[in-house]
Amino acid sequence: MIRVSIGQLKELAVFGIAGNFAEHLSQAGEDADFVNVITEEKNAPKGIFPIYLPQYPTFLSTFPLSHTHIDADFSTPVNLHMEPEMCVLFNVSYTDGLVESIEPLAFTTFNDCSIRKPNAKKISEKKNWGLSCTGIGQQWIEIDQFQAGGILDHIHISSFLRRNGEVIQYGVDSPVTGYQYFYGKLLNWIIKTFNSQNDFGPLEHLKYYLTQLKQPKQIIISLGATRYTEFGETGFLKPEDKIGVFVYDSREVAEADVEGFFRVEKSAASFAAGVALIQSIRQASQVSMNPRGMV
Numbered sequence: 001m002i003r004v005s006i007g008q009l010k011e012l013a014v015f016g017i018a019g020n021f022a023e024h025l026s027q028a029g030e031d032a033d034f035v036n037v038i039t040e041e042k043n044a045p046k047g048i049f050p051i052y053l054p055q056y057p058t059f060l061s062t063f064p065l066s067h068t069h070i071d072a073d074f075s076t077p078v079n080l081h082m083e084p085e086m087c088v089l090f091n092v093s094y095t096d097g098l099v100e101s102i103e104p105l106a107f108t109t110f111n112d113c114s115i116r117k118p119n120a121k122k123i124s125e126k127k128n129w130g131l132s133c134t135g136i137g138q139q140w141i142e143i144d145q146f147q148a149g150g151i152l153d154h155i156h157i158s159s160f161l162r163r164n165g166e167v168i169q170y171g172v173d174s175p176v177t178g179y180q181y182f183y184g185k186l187l188n189w190i191i192k193t194f195n196s197q198n199d200f201g202p203l204e205h206l207k208y209y210l211t212q213l214k215q216p217k218q219i220i221i222s223l224g225a226t227r228y229t230e231f232g233e234t235g236f237l238k239p240e241d242k243i244g245v246f247v248y249d250s251r252e253v254a255e256a257d258v259e260g261f262f263r264v265e266k267s268a269a270s271f272a273a274g275v276a277l278i279q280s281i282r283q284a285s286q287v288s289m290n291p292r293g294m295v
Contacts, residue, residue: 001139001140001141001275002106002139002140002141002142003138003139003140004089004140006065009063009065009136009220010054010063011054012052012054012089012216012218012219012220013050013052013053013054013209013213013216013219013220014050014051014052014064014065014087014134014219014220014221014222015048015049015050015051015206015219015220015221015222016048016049016051016085016112016123016127016221016222016224017045017047017048017190017221017222017223017224018045018046018047018048018049018123018202018224019044019045019046019047019180019224020045020179020180020181020186020223020224021174021178021179021180021224021225021226021227043180044180044181044189045180045181045189045224046203047193047197047202047203048190048193048194048197048203048206048221049122049123049124049127049202049203049204050124050128050204050206050209051064051112051124051127051128051134051222052064052065052128052134053209053212053213054213056209056212056213059125059128059129060124060128062128062130062131063131064127064128064129064130064131064132064133064134065132065134065135065136066131066132066133066134066135066136066279067135067136067137067138067268067277067279068278068279068280069132069279069280069281069282070111070113070132070133070134070135070237070243070279070280070281070282071130071131071132071133071282071283071284072115072129072130072133072237072281072282072283072284073283073284074238074239074283075283078115078236079115079116079236080113080114080115080116080236080237080281081113081114081115081116081232081236081237082111082113082159082161082170082171082232082237082243082245083110083111083112083113083114083225084109084110084111084157084158084159084170084171084225084226084245085109085110085111085112085157085222085223085224085225085226085245086107086108086109086110086155086157086176086222086223086247087107087108087109087110087136087220087221087222087223088104088105088106088107088143088220088221088223089104089105089106089107089108089140089218089219089220090102090103090104090105090218090219090220090221091103091105091217091218092215092216092217092218092219094210094215097207097211097215098195098207099190099191099194099195099210100191101191102187102190102191104143104146104187105142105143105218106140106141106142106143107140107141107143107152107155107247108136108137108138108139108140108141108247108275108277109135109136109137109157109245109246109247109274109275109276109277110134110135110136110137110222110245110277111134111135111136111243111245111277111279112127112134112222112225113127113133113134113135113237114126114127115129116236120202121202122202122203122204123202123203124204130284131284132284135243135245135277135279136220136277137247137268137275137276137277138268138269138275139269139275140275141247141274141275146183146184146187147183147184148183151249152176152177152183153177154175154249154250154251155175155176155247155248155249155250155274156173156174156175156176156246156247156248156250156255157171157173157174157176157226157245157246157247158171158173158174158245158246158248158255158258158259159171159226159232159243159244159245159246160243160244160259160262161231161232161235161237161241161242161243161244162241162242162243162244162262162263162265163238163240163241163242167259167262167263168229168231168235169229169231169232169259170228170229170231170232170235170243171225171226171227171228171229171232171245172226172227172228172229173226173255174226174227175250176223176247179223179224182223186223190221193206194206194207194210195207237281238281239281239282239283240280240281241280241281242265242278242279242280242281243278243279243281244262244268244276244277244278244279245276245277246258246261246262246271246274246275246276246277247274247275248271248273248274248275249273249274252272252273252274253273257273258273261276262276262278
């Protein structure tokens with residue numbers, strides 16, 4: 001296990017991948033956003049979007065990551081979805097202003113928490129809507145090899161919600177090898193997408209962002225949310241909910257054991273079979289909200 005401090009996280013740009021698990025976009029009601037986005041293969045991810053860009057002169061410079069809570073304004077109706085994912089810390093190398101290679105270093109759990117609002121122009125507007133609006137694990141697991149035969153062959157993502165004393169499965173327990181693009185195919189796609197994706201529909205010009213950030217040597221990329229359970233598809237978050245996202249080694253524990261861990265309300269740091277992200281959902285004050293509001 002390695003740790004990345006909040007201070008270190010504030011220096012790292014964070015991006016996410018849209019549509020890398022089958023059916024997730026349709027369950028989230030966002031497949032229509034991508035109707036005009038053409039991909040090389042039918043099952044390819046739809047694109048990459050920014051979540052956090054350090055010191056960038058827009059709302060994307062608001063630091064959204066939290067280990068312990070999600071703050072949102074529930075004073076008006078809001079459809080807030082947990083997005084259980086795995087994220088990876090990458091080294092990035094450039095040649096002539098283009099991404100030449102990326103090296104996966106470590107992974108942790110991620111909650112790319114989203115506000116479902118169909119009129120948002122860009123995906124990023126649903127992601128970075130204020131302080132503490134996204135979740136990330138406190139501990140990271142080093143990646144031995146980003147190809148078959150390594151630790152990632154056995155890693156699963158699982159997620160749960162606790163409400164009024166009841167624990168409910170939120171996302172379908174999924175092996176990370178179930179991502180539509182993974183290992184070498186994913187790395188090649190990420191490089192190509194950073195170099196070629198333009199401002200179109202819900203997507204944004206990635207090369208421009210990397211240039212403005214002076215070609216960051218390290219970035220975090222969240223690889224995409226799992227499919228929802230029947231409850232998770234419409235089970236929007238409420239104040240006082242507690243949520244848990246786990247990336248765990250299936251050789252060490254079963255899904256039922258992970259649910260049992262969350263049920264007895266142990267601390268995230270005591271989860272020994274991987275990384276746990278446990279967050280409380282809180283009513284935010286208007287002061288902590290992004291000036292753009294929840295768009």
